[in-house]
Amino acid sequence: MARVPGDEEASRPPAAPRADRAASADSFSKRHSAQSGRTGRRAGDSGSRRAILDAARNQFAERGYAGATIRGIAREARVDPALVHHFFVSKQGVFSAAIRQVLDVVEAEMASTEVESDNAGEQVVRLFLQLWENPTTGRPLLGVLRSAVSHEESGQLLREFVSGEILGRVLGKSPQIIDDDTRAALVGSQLVGLAMLRYIVQVEPLCQLPPEEIVRRVGPVVQYYVTGQLTAESG
Amino acid sequence: MARVPGDEEASRPPAAPRADRAASADSFSKRHSAQSGRTGRRAGDSGSRRAILDAARNQFAERGYAGATIRGIAREARVDPALVHHFFVSKQGVFSAAIRQVLDVVEAEMASTEVESDNAGEQVVRLFLQLWENPTTGRPLLGVLRSAVSHEESGQLLREFVSGEILGRVLGKSPQIIDDDTRAALVGSQLVGLAMLRYIVQVEPLCQLPPEEIVRRVGPVVQYYVTGQLTAESG
DNA sequence: CGCACATTTCATGACGTGATGAATTCTACG
DNA sequence: CGTAGAATTCATCACGTCATGAAATGTGCG
Numbered sequence: 001m002a003r004v005p006g007d008e009e010a011s012r013p014p015a016a017p018r019a020d021r022a023a024s025a026d027s028f029s030k031r032h033s034a035q036s037g038r039t040g041r042r043a044g045d046s047g048s049r050r051a052i053l054d055a056a057r058n059q060f061a062e063r064g065y066a067g068a069t070i071r072g073i074a075r076e077a078r079v080d081p082a083l084v085h086h087f088f089v090s091k092q093g094v095f096s097a098a099i100r101q102v103l104d105v106v107e108a109e110m111a112s113t114e115v116e117s118d119n120a121g122e123q124v125v126r127l128f129l130q131l132w133e134n135p136t137t138g139r140p141l142l143g144v145l146r147s148a149v150s151h152e153e154s155g156q157l158l159r160e161f162v163s164g165e166i167l168g169r170v171l172g173k174s175p176q177i178i179d180d181d182t183r184a185a186l187v188g189s190q191l192v193g194l195a196m197l198r199y200i201v202q203v204e205p206l207c208q209l210p211p212e213e214i215v216r217r218v219g220p221v222v223q224y225y226v227t228g229q230l231t232a233e234s235g
Numbered sequence: 236m237a238r239v240p241g242d243e244e245a246s247r248p249p250a251a252p253r254a255d256r257a258a259s260a261d262s263f264s265k266r267h268s269a270q271s272g273r274t275g276r277r278a279g280d281s282g283s284r285r286a287i288l289d290a291a292r293n294q295f296a297e298r299g300y301a302g303a304t305i306r307g308i309a310r311e312a313r314v315d316p317a318l319v320h321h322f323f324v325s326k327q328g329v330f331s332a333a334i335r336q337v338l339d340v341v342e343a344e345m346a347s348t349e350v351e352s353d354n355a356g357e358q359v360v361r362l363f364l365q366l367w368e369n370p371t372t373g374r375p376l377l378g379v380l381r382s383a384v385s386h387e388e389s390g391q392l393l394r395e396f397v398s399g400e401i402l403g404r405v406l407g408k409s410p411q412i413i414d415d416d417t418r419a420a421l422v423g424s425q426l427v428g429l430a431m432l433r434y435i436v437q438v439e440p441l442c443q444l445p446p447e448e449i450v451r452r453v454g455p456v457v458q459y460y461v462t463g464q465l466t467a468e469s470g
Numbered sequence: 471c472g473c474a475c476a477t478t479t480c481a482t483g484a485c486g487t488g489a490t491g492a493a494t495t496c497t498a499c500g
Numbered sequence: 501c502g503t504a505g506a507a508t509t510c511a512t513c514a515c516g517t518c519a520t521g522a523a524a525t526g527t528g529c530g
Contacts, residue, residue: 041496041507048507064385066301070488080509085489087507148436149381150299155436162438185432185441186452192436193428197420201383201390201427203397206420217421221456276477276526283477305518315479320519322477477526486517497506 049087051077056098060143065095065151092153095143102140103157106131110169121223122215124170128191129211132199145195162188171226186225194218284322286312291333295378300330300386327388330378337375338392341366345404356458357450359405363426364446367434380430397423406461421460429453 055076059068070091074081088094109131115123132138147154167184194214197203206214290311294303305326309316323329344366350358367373382389402419429449432438441449 039494039509041494046507064301066299067385069486071486081488082490082510083508089489091488146384149384149431150302158436159438162432182440182444182452185438188438189428189432189441189453190425190456191428192431193424193426196384196427196431197397197424201393201397203394203420203423205417206424209417217417217460218424221425221459224456224459225452274477274479274524276524281477304516306516316518317480317520318478324519326518472530474529475527477524479524480522481520482522483520484518487515488513489515490513491511493508493510495506495508497504499504500502 048077048079048083052079052084052087052094053098053101056094057102057139057143060095060098060147061139062142063146064143064149065147065154067146070094095147095151095153099140099144099154099157102137103144106137106141107165109137110165115170119219119223120170120226121221122219124187124222125191125194125215125218126211128194129214132195133211138199141195142199145192145200158192162192166191170222183225187222190218190221190225283312283314283318287314287319287322287329288333288336291329292337292374292378295330295333295382296374297377297381299378299381299384300389301382305329330382330386330388334375334379334392337372338379341372341376342400344372345400350405354454354458355405355461356456357454359401359422359457360426360429360450360454361446363429364449367430368446373434376430377434380427380435393427397427401426405457418460422457425453425456425460 052073055073056068058076059073062068063072070084071081073094074084077084084094088097110127113123113127115127132141144154144157148158149155162185163181166188167180170187171180171184194206198206198214287308290308291303293311294308297303298307305319306316308329309319312319319329323332345362348358348362350362367376379389379392383393384390397420398416401423402415405422406415406419429441433441433449
């Protein structure tokens, strides 16, 4: 049990082939545990790569970038930690691979949803909530938001979302000529705050409210930021 | 240099008094470096305890609970890491001590500021921004928010702020009988989102805007959540 | 002075982390 | 068949983390 890094005595040559190792008592918990000896490649399509990505999304979503560990991801994927490095090189590599792919889906989703300028507010909030409620997109988003507070690349992604996606998609429909970037940032602040309190900090009344109720209450605020009025037909 | 935990040979009795150690080449960077030999107490009021608390606030503010380390705090305070443990027992202990004290100031500040019900929106946003702009209160708040995404106690503090402080102080002035907790949570979501984008993620137009500009733009939204109308004199 | 106590540092333990390199097994292509 | 390469695991390394216990040095009280 005692790990002695500097032990020079009894250092068996690492090149010695070993075939005498018995099952290490927890090998049953690994993928393809039933058959297959130990170290080499498995037969057929093991799906390990995908399993790692799924596990990574979960871990990053629940613990954020700093809190997630390669060992934890490997454990959840029932795979050796070194395999994670083999496929994705580094921790940053797993993160990028796990997040980026789904971010494209999010972007496409937003692109395919037409936002009418006359009640953009409610539509934007509805779309935002749909993305968060759907686990496929929601968990990676959770990962980005959880990581954004201390991981620079995640912060950058969030910045790009606010400055790029919101400004382009939402405000592009109702251009105000001036102040567009500020309006986009204010919309972003309301949306990010909503996600923080509903999905991360879990403030009580908020995380129980049905999505449509939130749409009804927050929609006008987004509308106000975009057009300067509470609803389209007021005034 | 090589650290050998299991080294049993050459283990000099730990009780042996040592007076032959020369200055370890970086001892100048410690507090009271000029005078004083090495290990014991320093003369006069060293202020180490306060230095540790200050350093802790900085570290937690910049890296969050998980990212901050006792060694990092000790380094910034120019103190041995063990001293941090001596004063505050554990990492959680430093965090609590560093944060709690200032949170009382925040609470008192909020209690002493009267919120008139007729333009509560702008007043609340102004007070919120004042707390964040002032480093004395702002940096601990940064620490709480940065930690809230992954540290349970910080999340709890944030929940209590939204469910307690906002509901009691802001909505207490303009009671709506029904839905108070939901209104408080919505106000909280806007404020938390604002802090996230302005002070943590640093979205461009937002963190340059003068506070009063933000008050003017976000105030009506808070007012809307509280009273259901954009301004007091509309309608 | 002498003794209890607070403050300070050192040495070390026990453990977790990301990363690397070699060994082994399987697949695919010639 | 033979062999290049992909997939998988093991054994470590080097380091950083929180935490503890003991030793050394100061202060203050009787």
